[in-house]
Amino acid sequence: MTEATLVNPLETLVEHFPSGWVKKDDRPGYSGFIVEREHLLDFARAMRDDFGFDYLSMVTASDYLAEGIFDVVYYAYKTIGGPALVFKVQVPREDAVVPSLVALYPGADFQERELWDLMGIRFEGHPDLRRILMWEGFEGHPLRKDWKEPFYEEDVKPFKSRWPEGKPIHADDRNPFNDNVQYPTGFDPERWVPEAETLLYSGLQQTAHYEEFKTDELIVNMGPQHPSTHGVFRMVVSLQGEKIVDLKPVMGYLHRNHEKIGERNTFLQNMPFTDRLDYTTSMSNNFAYALAVEKLMGLQVPERAEYIRVIMAELTRIMNHFFATGFLLNDLGVYFTASLYAIEERELILDIFEEVSGSRMMCNYFRFGGVVRDVSDEVLKKIHNLIYDRIPRKLDQFDAYLTNNEILRTRCEGVGVLTADQAIALSTAGPILRASGVPYDVRRADPYSIYDRLDFDVVTGIHGDIYDRYLVRVGEIKESIKIIKQLLRDIPGGPILAGKPAYQVRVPAGESYGRVEGPKGELGFYIVSSGKPNPERYHVRAPTFINLTSLAPMSRGEKVADVVVILGAIDIVLGEVDR
Amino acid sequence: MKNFGKRFGVMSSLGVTMGHFFDTYIVDLVKGRKRYWTPEGIEARRQADTEGIFTIQYPEEQLPVPEEFRVLPFLVYDEGENGEKNLRCTACGICAKVCPPQCIWIYRATDPVTGKPSPHPAEFHIDMDICMNCGFCAEYCPFDAIKMDHDFELASYTRGESHLYGLDKLMKPVSYYESIRPVNASREAAARAEKARPKA
Amino acid sequence: MSPEGLSKPEYQVPQEMQNQVALTTLDRLYNWSRKNSVWPMMFGLACCAIEMIAAAASRYDLARFGMEVMRPSPRQSDVMLVSGTVTKKMIPQIVRLYNQMPEPKYVIAMGACATSGGPFKEGYNVVAGVDKFIPVDVYIPGCPPTPQALLHGLMTLQKKIEGQSLKEVSWYQKGPGEPIPVPVLGPDLIDMRKAAVIRENSQPVADA
Numbered sequence: 004m005t006e007a008t009l010v011n012p013l014e015t016l017v018e019h020f021p022s023g024w025v026k027k028d029d030r031p032g033y034s035g036f037i038v039e040r041e042h043l044l045d046f047a048r049a050m051r052d053d054f055g056f057d058y059l060s061m062v063t064a065s066d067y068l069a070e071g072i073f074d075v076v077y078y079a080y081k082t083i084g085g086p087a088l089v090f091k092v093q094v095p096r097e098d099a100v101v102p103s104l105v106a107l108y109p110g111a112d113f114q115e116r117e118l119w120d121l122m123g124i125r126f127e128g129h130p131d132l133r134r135i136l137m138w139e140g141f142e143g144h145p146l147r148k149d150w151k152e153p154f155y156e157e158d159v160k161p162f163k164s165r166w167p168e169g170k171p172i173h174a175d176d177r178n179p180f181n182d183n184v185q186y187p188t189g190f191d192p193e194r195w196v197p198e199a200e201t202l203l204y205s206g207l208q209q210t211a212h213y214e215e216f217k218t219d220e221l222i223v224n225m226g227p228q229h230p231s232t233h234g235v236f237r238m239v240v241s242l243q244g245e246k247i248v249d250l251k252p253v254m255g256y257l258h259r260n261h262e263k264i265g266e267r268n269t270f271l272q273n274m275p276f277t278d279r280l281d282y283t284t285s286m287s288n289n290f291a292y293a294l295a296v297e298k299l300m301g302l303q304v305p306e307r308a309e310y311i312r313v314i315m316a317e318l319t320r321i322m323n324h325f326f327a328t329g330f331l332l333n334d335l336g337v338y339f340t341a342s343l344y345a346i347e348e349r350e351l352i353l354d355i356f357e358e359v360s361g362s363r364m365m366c367n368y369f370r371f372g373g374v375v376r377d378v379s380d381e382v383l384k385k386i387h388n389l390i391y392d393r394i395p396r397k398l399d400q401f402d403a404y405l406t407n408n409e410i411l412r413t414r415c416e417g418v419g420v421l422t423a424d425q426a427i428a429l430s431t432a433g434p435i436l437r438a439s440g441v442p443y444d445v446r447r448a449d450p451y452s453i454y455d456r457l458d459f460d461v462v463t464g465i466h467g468d469i470y471d472r473y474l475v476r477v478g479e480i481k482e483s484i485k486i487i488k489q490l491l492r493d494i495p496g497g498p499i500l501a502g503k504p505a506y507q508v509r510v511p512a513g514e515s516y517g518r519v520e521g522p523k524g525e526l527g528f529y530i531v532s533s534g535k536p537n538p539e540r541y542h543v544r545a546p547t548f549i550n551l552t553s554l555a556p557m558s559r560g561e562k563v564a565d566v567v568v569i570l571g572a573i574d575i576v577l578g579e580v581d582r
Numbered sequence: 583m584k585n586f587g588k589r590f591g592v593m594s595s596l597g598v599t600m601g602h603f604f605d606t607y608i609v610d611l612v613k614g615r616k617r618y619w620t621p622e623g624i625e626a627r628r629q630a631d632t633e634g635i636f637t638i639q640y641p642e643e644q645l646p647v648p649e650e651f652r653v654l655p656f657l658v659y660d661e662g663e664n665g666e667k668n669l670r671c672t673a674c675g676i677c678a679k680v681c682p683p684q685c686i687w688i689y690r691a692t693d694p695v696t697g698k699p700s701p702h703p704a705e706f707h708i709d710m711d712i713c714m715n716c717g718f719c720a721e722y723c724p725f726d727a728i729k730m731d732h733d734f735e736l737a738s739y740t741r742g743e744s745h746l747y748g749l750d751k752l753m754k755p756v757s758y759y760e761s762i763r764p765v766n767a768s769r770e771a772a773a774r775a776e777k778a779r780p781k782a
Numbered sequence: 783m784s785p786e787g788l789s790k791p792e793y794q795v796p797q798e799m800q801n802q803v804a805l806t807t808l809d810r811l812y813n814w815s816r817k818n819s820v821w822p823m824m825f826g827l828a829c830c831a832i833e834m835i836a837a838a839a840s841r842y843d844l845a846r847f848g849m850e851v852m853r854p855s856p857r858q859s860d861v862m863l864v865s866g867t868v869t870k871k872m873i874p875q876i877v878r879l880y881n882q883m884p885e886p887k888y889v890i891a892m893g894a895c896a897t898s899g900g901p902f903k904e905g906y907n908v909v910a911g912v913d914k915f916i917p918v919d920v921y922i923p924g925c926p927p928t929p930q931a932l933l934h935g936l937m938t939l940q941k942k943i944e945g946q947s948l949k950e951v952s953w954y955q956k957g958p959g960e961p962i963p964v965p966v967l968g969p970d971l972i973d974m975r976k977a978a979v980i981r982e983n984s985q986p987v988a989d990a
């Protein structure tokens with residue numbers, strides 16, 4: 004127990020501070036500590052430096068309309084592993100100002116901006132507090148409980164107008180504009196001056212260096228429609244010659260209001276929506292959401308279901324890493340060849356998903372307490388053939404094809420470097436964090452499901468560059484193969500669902516955070532239940548959204564052609580970034 | 583090969599692509615013509631040991647969809663002796679309640695004599711433009727009345743009313759259901775028979 | 783198109799010349815060449831775009847239809863596959879891209895989202911169907927439509943192209959086509975064509 008001597012234990016946390024600064028959160032079903040707003044910065048600094056919680060994983064807030072307060076919730080971890088430290092700040096709704104933690108944990112940057120955008124909580128001291136998902140000028144903060152969208156029908160689903168006297172009415176017809184819009188009273192469209200994004204452009208760093216070139220700084224917009232941005236993502240890059248001086252990501256072009264819809268849905272109805280977060284890895288998304296709800300419900304998942312879950316999650320990881328590597332090569336300019344090879348393997352895995360779940364991409368396969376249907380022996384045989392024969396063979400081929408290719412190496416080695424300290428501070432997760440040499444993997448650091456019984460290694464890199472990220476991904480495919488081999492060997496028989504299938508589940512009041520190591524990093528669901536059929540608060544910790552915080556630090560000083568590859572190596576999926 | 587790759591990375595890469603190229607011809611020569619246009623050929627091309635050309639020549643060939651495949655829901659009816667269509671649906675409303683995007687509208691019929699609600703849907707609508715093909719309606723219907731279809735060839739030139747399916751478009755015979763999902767259908771039939779037995 | 787399909791004007795070619803001569807109409811030839819080289823724009827929005835990539839990849843292989851040439855530039859593309867959820871923040875760009883495409887141009891709404899907003903319809907940032915702004919030729923239901931369903935949709939588009947006649951097509955009529963006004967991001971999305979309705983409906987009642 005060297006750990007205990009180095010850092011302070013959590014039990015004495017309240018005494019560590021002057022009285023009144025911190026108190027335990029003793030609402031039933033809640034955990035963690037409530038910190039006074041004035042002392043948040045001191046508290047967080049002590050947590051980081053004295054207690055060893057160096058990794059701020061998630062920042063979110065929930066709106067308690069009845070009490071008139073916002074809870075700003077922070078989840079911090081130690082990168083050496085262990086449970087979370089949860090701390091909260093409560094602020095009144097009318098005076099929603101909280102000190103920003105960006106100076107201590109730069110990874111909080113985008114998450115605080117998101118909270119400002121959607122909840123209207125102002126973070127004092129934030130260097131660049133602009134809206135992030137909606138555009139500047141949008142009316143209102145949509146995630147507040149008293150904000151209603153144009154197609155608002157009822158607070159919670161199921162809507163009463165559907166049964167027993169359901170007459171189909173298009174939502175458009177209920178709206179005075181016959182569209183999904185609403186305007187403040189007295190609004191005149193002709194007098195509206197659209198926001199010119201001055202804040203965005205003026206926020207770009209100016210340079211004093213590179214003066215020898217005597218060039219002007221050039222600002223280039225890449226995206227949202229650009230073949231290299233993996234979807235509708237936009238980067239504003241200021242260039243000095245070909246060197247990147249500064250870069251600002253602009254997102255929200257696929258903001259589909261996942262959380263607002265999720266708070267109206269019942270718990271079960273959210274399951275198919277989670278498929279559409281990171282739409283290439285729906286099984287992992289299902290997994291994390293099921294874990295979060297099961298934690299609240301206290302459900303025990305049958306053994307066979309656990310095995311099936313992990314098999315599916317690892318197959319997803321293999322599929323995703325193949326896809327990501329293929330498209331990384333696309334970004335390097337290897338037009339399509341590598342990704343076509345990768346997609347071929349992906350198709351074979353998708354065949355399996357289609358057979359067990361009914362859909363190639365939107366699996367919707369997990370239920371609270373298990374999975375929806377059993378996996379037949381034929382499917383297990385198919386997985387067996389893939390895992391023992393095809394995928395290792397193809398992976399070797401991929402290896403021969405790419406790993407030592409000189410062009411790939413020169414383009415990737417030493418590009419987009421992130422040191423371990425930076426990677427932790429920026430709250431990156433997944434292959435990015437591990438490529439920087441931090442062996443942090445939720446499957447090991449905070450094991451869930453049956454991962455504590457499985458034998459696998461956490462793959463890490465050394466240099467934290469793009470090439471190491473590639474190697475980490477390839478290494479993780481190998482580890483996943485190892486895991487699935489163990490699972491196929493040991494999978495027991497038995498039930499696949501705890502209890503009977505039910506379309507309404509009772510979820511006790513309280514909060515919970517379920518997280519898994521998704522293929523792209525730590526994917527977590529923060530759920531607050533008030534005992535009703537639908538969640539009070541539903542928040543997704545999207546790994547790629549937070550990983551994007553590291554895009555600007557990685558790109559500064561690189562060539563403009565490399566930024567495409569750097570972005571490709573983060574492996575973003577816009578459905579998850581924008582939600 | 584491994585060491586060769588270490589020193590001549592690009593050559594090794596080119597070797598891999600070249601191998602793929604020749605594979606497409608060699609496999610065709612070895613496997614012969616039955617690799618294409620036959621169900622066995624299609625099946626063989628999706629096995630773990632497939633090499634060479636991977637393409638399914640839709641529309642001439644079609645990749646068979648698995649039993650659980652889901653696109654849009656439909657309502658199952660039993661064919662009566664005189665050709666009448668007995669919908670299994672009892673208008674219990676569970677599917678409408680569980681549907682995540684809330685795209686099912688059910689108008690429950692009332693008995694013309696008593697004026698009480700009767701267990702039939704007078705109207706049943708599903709908005710195909712909103713349906714997310716999640717399969718919840720089929721999963722939680724207690725009467726096996728709504729099921730997920732396999733037909734995906736649905737592209738059309740218009741939307742709006744034509745995509746708001748009413749009873750006329752939703753109703754499909756039980757024989758159709760048995761043809762697309764034989765395993766499920768027989769399992770459910772057995773379960774229903776089991777349930778009916780103690781009463782009889 | 784098979785030779786029989788190509789040379790089907792109501793004119794009987796004499797038996798002895800059938801191997802040397804093919805008769806066709808200009809329309810038929812024009813449409814035949816057009817429909818076999820429909821170049822899609824390389825433009826993905828959301829989940830459906832992944833299925834679009836899958837359709838372009840080796841298993842389904844769009845190249846069999848002459849559609850493998852995905853163009854990143856709207857100037858060089860014939861069909862815009864709107865593959866995913868159209869958000870309010872994105873629609874100005876989509877309209878602009880559409881305006882930049884040269885005639886003849888087609889739009890396919892792939893999936894429930896592009897058609898009407900789909901499962902996300904109730905969301906505050908979601909456009910309830912891309913056809914509110916740009917004309918759509920083919921709708922493909924499904925969430926997501928499988929690659930085979932997408933191919934079916936593309937074939938449906940080919941059928942539509944086949945049915946067009948040089949005499950009637952809009953791009954050979956006099957005068958340039960009108961571009962679609964690009965919507966503006968205000969307190970909510972502003973469709974400039976509806977400015978009057980918006981002003982009227984958002985005035986306080988006492989004013990009117």
Ligand code: SF4
Nearest residue numbers: 671672674675677723
């Ligand atoms: S759940 Fe089944 S029986 Fe009940 S209304 Fe729906 S289709 Fe009819």
Ligand code: SF4
Nearest residue numbers: 681713714716717719
């Ligand atoms: S499949 Fe899902 S979205 Fe579609 S009608 Fe059924 S429950 Fe609703």
Ligand code: SF4
Nearest residue numbers: 829866893894895925
């Ligand atoms: S239709 Fe479904 S799959 Fe397609 S973009 Fe919308 S949610 Fe995603």
